[in-house]
Amino acid sequence: MTLKLENVQVSIQAAPILRGVSLEVGTGERMGLIGRNGAGKTTVMRTITGLANMASGKVFWNGEDISAMPPRERARLGFGYMPEDRRLVPDLTVEENMLLPAWVNDAIDGQKGLEFVYDLMPELSKMAPRKSLLLSGGQQKMVALGRALIAGRRLLLLDEPFEGVAPALAMRISEVITSLKSEGLSVLIAQSELSHSRELLQRESVIERGEIVAVNVMDRSLLEKT
Numbered sequence: 001m002t003l004k005l006e007n008v009q010v011s012i013q014a015a016p017i018l019r020g021v022s023l024e025v026g027t028g029e030r031m032g033l034i035g036r037n038g039a040g041k042t043t044v045m046r047t048i049t050g051l052a053n054m055a056s057g058k059v060f061w062n063g064e065d066i067s068a069m070p071p072r073e074r075a076r077l078g079f080g081y082m083p084e085d086r087r088l089v090p091d092l093t094v095e096e097n098m099l100l101p102a103w104v105n106d107a108i109d110g111q112k113g114l115e116f117v118y119d120l121m122p123e124l125s126k127m128a129p130r131k132s133l134l135l136s137g138g139q140q141k142m143v144a145l146g147r148a149l150i151a152g153r154r155l156l157l158l159d160e161p162f163e164g165v166a167p168a169l170a171m172r173i174s175e176v177i178t179s180l181k182s183e184g185l186s187v188l189i190a191q192s193e194l195s196h197s198r199e200l201l202q203r204e205s206v207i208e209r210g211e212i213v214a215v216n217v218m219d220r221s222l223l224e225k226t
């Protein structure tokens with residue numbers, strides 16, 4: 001399952017935000033999208049989920065042109081998105097927050113998703129009945145990651161998953177993301193700095209002012225294959 005963006009242009013209120021972005025994430029690959037605040041990382045994520053309108057360019061999933069596909073249907077393909085601001089509903093429990101994508105999209109099997117997530121992150125099952133407002137910022141990130149995984153069983157889009165997270169929890173999040181490879185899940189991780197994810201990433205695309213300026217290979221075994 002390969003994700004491919006081809007020459008994507010996005011403008012917001014006539015201002016060019018993405019200026020010809022092309023990138024590819026392979027099956028089971030963990031790719032970084034690295035750039036400063038305002039470089040366009042979130043807009044790339046929103047383009048992939050279908051939430052941002054492209055002026056031109058194409059998005060392909062496994063060779064199929066999905067550029068015109070609405071966000072609901074992309075969730076059905078197995079795309080999951082963890083936005084930068086966690087967007088948990090404070091009055092709902094941890095479990096209810098994770099079930100939100102399934103409540104709004106009946107193509108998503110919430111119970112099956114929960115089983116998968118609790119298996120992967122048993123700490124979330126312990127927290128399940130707690131109101132989200134009682135959690136630390138890092139715990140909320142964990143819940144947001146769990147929620148993204150309810151739908152995101154093929155492609156996971158993580159926007160700043162380590163931002164504001166204490167080191168121990170950041171290591172745990174990193175461990176969970178690494179373990180997804182065995183599920184064949186592709187992961188795109190947007191970050192403004194690399195401190196938590198150098199070992200986690202196999203490649204990184206560097207974005208500056210809406211353009212990809214470099215693609216770096218960090219996983220030596222990938223270099224040997226090419």
Ligand SMILES: Nc1ncnc2c1ncn2[C@@H]1O[C@H](COP(=O)(O)OP(=O)(O)OP(=O)(O)O)[C@@H](O)[C@H]1O
Pocket residue numbers: 012013017035036037038039040041042043044192
């Ligand atoms: N709705 C909007 N209206 C106006 N400008 C916007 C809007 N959304 C994004 N932008 C602008 O587009 C540019 C890219 O924003 P984007 O959020 O994609 O960057 P980013 O790399 O994710 O940075 P950050 O981590 O700060 O969110 C920024 O200059 C931002 O100000």
